[in-house]
Amino acid sequence: MNNDIIEKQLQQLGESLRNRESITDQMLKNLGEQPQKNQRDKQHAERGSTGFKSRWFAFAASLAVVACCLGVMLFSLFSRPQVSWGQMTRAVQEQEWIRGTAEGKNGKRTVWVSTKNNKWAINFSSTKIFCNQTKKIKYEYIDWEKTITKLPVDDHTIEKVLPVTALSQDKKAIEPWLFGTEKVISQKRKVVSEKGKKWIEFELLMWRGSMRNAVLRVDPKTKLPVRLTFSSNGSSETSVWEFDYPLRGPSDIYAMGVPRDTKIVDLIPDKRTQLLLKELKQNRNRIEDFRMVVRRSPERLAMVVFKKGRKWRVDYCSWNSTTLIPELSNDGWYDGKLPGVHSAPLYVSDGTEVWQNTNFRVGQKTNWKKSEYVGPRNLLNGEDLGNMTLAPYTKLISALYPKIEPRKGWKLSVDYKPKGHKGKVLIKTSVELAGGKSFGHNWYYLNPAKGHAVDRIELFTTTDGNAEDKNSIIDWQVITMDDFFQSKKGVWLCRKATFPHYPIDKATATYHFDFPNKLDDKLFKLPSDKAEKK
Amino acid sequence: MLSDVKLVRLAKQGDVEAFETLCRRYERSVVAAALACIRDLQLAEDIAQESLMIAFRRIKTLKSDEKFASWLITITRRQAIRAARSRKLAVKVSLDSTETESTTDEVDAWIENEHLLELVARLPEQERVLIGLRFFDEHSFQEIARITDRPLGTVTKQTSRAIARLRSWSSGGD
Numbered sequence: 001m002n003n004d005i006i007e008k009q010l011q012q013l014g015e016s017l018r019n020r021e022s023i024t025d026q027m028l029k030n031l032g033e034q035p036q037k038n039q040r041d042k043q044h045a046e047r048g049s050t051g052f053k054s055r056w057f058a059f060a061a062s063l064a065v066v067a068c069c070l071g072v073m074l075f076s077l078f079s080r081p082q083v084s085w086g087q088m089t090r091a092v093q094e095q096e097w098i099r100g101t102a103e104g105k106n107g108k109r110t111v112w113v114s115t116k117n118n119k120w121a122i123n124f125s126s127t128k129i130f131c132n133q134t135k136k137i138k139y140e141y142i143d144w145e146k147t148i149t150k151l152p153v154d155d156h157t158i159e160k161v162l163p164v165t166a167l168s169q170d171k172k173a174i175e176p177w178l179f180g181t182e183k184v185i186s187q188k189r190k191v192v193s194e195k196g197k198k199w200i201e202f203e204l205l206m207w208r209g210s211m212r213n214a215v216l217r218v219d220p221k222t223k224l225p226v227r228l229t230f231s232s233n234g235s236s237e238t239s240v241w242e243f244d245y246p247l248r249g250p251s252d253i254y255a256m257g258v259p260r261d262t263k264i265v266d267l268i269p270d271k272r273t274q275l276l277l278k279e280l281k282q283n284r285n286r287i288e289d290f291r292m293v294v295r296r297s298p299e300r301l302a303m304v305v306f307k308k309g310r311k312w313r314v315d316y317c318s319w320n321s322t323t324l325i326p327e328l329s330n331d332g333w334y335d336g337k338l339p340g341v342h343s344a345p346l347y348v349s350d351g352t353e354v355w356q357n358t359n360f361r362v363g364q365k366t367n368w369k370k371s372e373y374v375g376p377r378n379l380l381n382g383e384d385l386g387n388m389t390l391a392p393y394t395k396l397i398s399a400l401y402p403k404i405e406p407r408k409g410w411k412l413s414v415d416y417k418p419k420g421h422k423g424k425v426l427i428k429t430s431v432e433l434a435g436g437k438s439f440g441h442n443w444y445y446l447n448p449a450k451g452h453a454v455d456r457i458e459l460f461t462t463t464d465g466n467a468e469d470k471n472s473i474i475d476w477q478v479i480t481m482d483d484f485f486q487s488k489k490g491v492w493l494c495r496k497a498t499f500p501h502y503p504i505d506k507a508t509a510t511y512h513f514d515f516p517n518k519l520d521d522k523l524f525k526l527p528s529d530k531a532e533k534k
Numbered sequence: 535m536l537s538d539v540k541l542v543r544l545a546k547q548g549d550v551e552a553f554e555t556l557c558r559r560y561e562r563s564v565v566a567a568a569l570a571c572i573r574d575l576q577l578a579e580d581i582a583q584e585s586l587m588i589a590f591r592r593i594k595t596l597k598s599d600e601k602f603a604s605w606l607i608t609i610t611r612r613q614a615i616r617a618a619r620s621r622k623l624a625v626k627v628s629l630d631s632t633e634t635e636s637t638t639d640e641v642d643a644w645i646e647n648e649h650l651l652e653l654v655a656r657l658p659e660q661e662r663v664l665i666g667l668r669f670f671d672e673h674s675f676q677e678i679a680r681i682t683d684r685p686l687g688t689v690t691k692q693t694s695r696a697i698a699r700l701r702s703w704s705s706g707g708d
Binding site: 009010023 | 550554557558561562564565566575579582583586587590649650651654665668670671672697700701704
């Protein structure tokens with residue numbers, strides 16, 4: 001059994017490696033650039049024994065060998081157009097700008113990217129965005145708002161815009177110039193002829209997105225892409241991008257037609273706040289693989305959460321089994337007894353999509369469907385314990401290390417000496433709610449002594465924008481986290497969270513973490529596509 | 535299909551194609567060897583490429599032609615260890631910069647393979663080469679037998695032994 005797992009893992013690893021570009025191709029290219037030394041060595045080896053010592057002759061001979069090699073290479077190049085993925089990528093990266101244009105229902109869309117200048121820009125009818133990735137600043141302009149919003153960007157912001165939002169993905173850039181950080185999971189190359197001209201076409205399957213199938217057409221002469229066509233499985237809908245390579249692109253947002261006197265709303269936090277937000281993110285990313293048992297009282301509700309890398313899963317424990325699970329116990333209890341607890345899968349995510357079992361009663365036949373409401377990063381990247389309604393209180397990491405960032409329409413400020421909470425740091429965020437008659441406020445109290453983990457969250461609504469005006473508060477909830485400990489990697493986690501629970505005054509969730517060296521990949525296996533069709 | 539020994543002899547005489555065949559035969563195993571030492575796929579590929587270049591330049595110094603694979607992987611491991619050291623220093627220097635965070639994601643994807651790669655790196659030389667050829671470079675047992683100039687039965691037995699070893703280590707055995 002274990003044997004099969006090892007073989008499977010080796011096969012998967014091999015597959016990942018084989019999906020990469022051949023390093024031999026690149027190596028041969030490099031050899032071609034510096035052949036003299038090797039060829040000289042070769043001449044010594046071959047001719048040395050015959051007494052042929054003339055350097056000039058050796059040099060001439062080596063040139064002849066190089067010429068022969070080049071001849072063979074050129075012949076093979078012209079007899080069959082060959083462009084590797086790597087060659088194409090390098091060709092693009094050598095360009096000043098790549099410009100992609102697409103016609104859509106809402107008009108023309110244009111994307112500019114310059115890997116040389118580390119800048120990109122998009123113009124989607126009424127929206128214009130310009131980003132200087134080096135300075136990590138993005139400017140957004142929407143026609144009807146008549147303001148420019150200045151926002152910070154991180155290394156992954158490009159994922160959200162290039163070149164089609166539908167393909168956005170959060171990691172593993174294969175080639176950020178084109179696909180954002182979308183991952184290409186398979187790639188086939190072929191030569192096609194059209195009107196007497198030969199093209200190289202890469203058939204790509206993207207990691208995720210509604211349009212996962214793509215065909216990239218490359219000109220074998222320039223090695224540059226000329227067209228990218230996206231399509232979805234089982235649908236005739238396509239999206240076509242045409243590429244060209246201008247020497248100049250937009251230098252700023254004004255060069256895209258935004259009036260120079262437009263008001264700028266600056267949402268870049270000060271340096272200290274940036275560091276604080278960065279620390280939250282780093283801690284969230286540092287958390288190792290875990291198994292977490294969640295036990296909620298006063299009702300009997302228990303769930304088991306598994307997290308491995310970006311994959312995760314939530315199991316729902318049977319009502320009867322819940323009685324077996326203590327609120328807190330030593331490791332021995334969970335190791336020994338937990339396998340005997342009956343549970344059914346509720347959510348499973350491979351890090352790219354989330355599937356939900358709508359029939360999660362233990363012992364019943366599962367009924368899987370792709371979740372429309374829960375995203376692959378919801379478990380760890382949210383802002384509090386909410387959002388996953390079927391698995392409440394499992395989003396503990398989101399509560400401890402919330403994803404807080406400057407956002408359009410949101411106010412963000414930090415109070416380093418909050419009243420009544422000595423030694424804490426308070427991050428306040430607020431937004432005007434729909435209708436403009438109320439304001440939502442999320443306040444996070446960070447504990448510097450616990451690695452800036454959040455130990456108190458206040459969520460409330462006011463009838464005016466002033467959060468300090470207690471009379472205008474119409475809804476008030478407090479979540480507190482207690483009983484902190486450090487994981488093996490030193491990340492602060494907690495064993496207890498208390499939250500409002502209506503009509504009961506308060507409810508408590510207790511958490512038991514353990515950090516297994518190896519979590520079986522089978523746990524995170526998605527139901528097949530067939531299940532979705534059913 | 536020519537065996538390694540024949541290809542190495544040709545490569546020693548300056549036959550670039552023979553060397554290219556050898557490279558294609560082992561390129562994934564070489565990347566895997568680099569990855570076992572360094573957690574960055576891009577860097578591992580660069581190291582692998584550099585190692586192939588070194589092998590090309592130094593192939594005449596290879597004494598036992600039949601040991602090409604393990605010689606190549608040893609070169610790669612040395613290069614990777616060297617790179618890992620300098621990378622550590624580089625990371626230390628740039629701890630305060632905003633650049634460091636992005637590495638988390640890059641590392642993440644390979645982190646699951648890390649343990650497995652470490653185990654493969656612990657295998658005896660011959661077995662490590664067989665695992666690489668079988669799983670990373672995806673050769674059939676027949677091809678491996680021809681490549682390594684060993685009887686088919688020996689190849690399958692040694693591969694099974696290597697997998698058994700990996701299984702045992704993976705489940706916590708020494």
